[in-house]
Amino acid sequence: MKAAVGESGELKSSKSKPGMNRGLSILDFILRLAAIVGTLGNAIAMGTTNQTLPFSTQFIRFRAEYNDLPMFTFFVVANAIVTGYLVLSLPLSIFHIVRSRAHGTRVLLVFLGAGMMALLTAGASAAAAIVYLAHKGNSRTNWLSICQQFNSFCERISGSLIGSFAGIVLFMVMIFLLGAALSRRH
């Protein structure tokens, strides 16, 4: 066990081993940048996806867009919100690099991170359910696959999903790093 880490002990503690916590904070910052690129890319990739088939009847042009299905709209909104949160959390992450013994703000980031991870998971999961149906269809409910017609649309939304699940993994690693930095004070 380490020495006492109360108000009086903090300075000594931070002087004796600041390097490790600083390293964790720098890694956290880099992961946040990577997650911003990922979630922003997902939102843009899904939001700009559309495909118009090269034939049409007199009244209907066959066209698929992300906002035909509300779950894809939710996916885009969830990714946009998470991107916004990540950008706003960058200053706190820099603050942790400078002050490697900060405690309260790290607890805050763990909570917000868990909430944002749940939001990202909900968006990715709802979109994944629809992508599965689009690829496979379902015979019992008579919902037919649409990927035969809209194959480039389907490829694009599938790729966007993979990026979103990578974002969820990044969030898990970030929460773990924050927890490691928190528990090192004890």
Place this chain on the structure above:
Amino acid sequence: MKAAVGESGELKSSKSKPGMNRGLSILDFILRLAAIVGTLGNAIAMGTTNQTLPFSTQFIRFRAEYNDLPMFTFFVVANAIVTGYLVLSLPLSIFHIVRSRAHGTRVLLVFLGAGMMALLTAGASAAAAIVYLAHKGNSRTNWLSICQQFNSFCERISGSLIGSFAGIVLFMVMIFLLGAALSRRH
């Protein structure tokens, strides 16, 4: 600020204000029991849902079951796993009531709780996407609503979803209580 809370100060600190942390731990225990009832109920409600229509052709009986759609199977499995986790975490929760200054095990429960909340969210979200389609259908992809035929099936799965989202809220409160107990040591 409180007195130093290092190894030497712990005993004094736990003697001077054990009541609040103990109260939080008891509340955490009660919430866990409520969440077990909720998630187990969801898994059973979704798992036993089926409806056979009162007419049939020569070859086909019209019947809807939860495992017609893989997302509902995932929902049942996710709820079952979370129920198992909650049962296994009960001893730790009791341990926190007895030893109200435990730290490492609370950090562990925050991480596992965040992961389980993500799993529950993924299951509920995928099932919600399908329930939405079952109720409303989607004209662009030509997926028709099935709730006109299978209305009692639809009511049952919708109710099960509400229970699952209540479970997610319970998890958020539990993580918050653990965090409050953790931050009180500083």
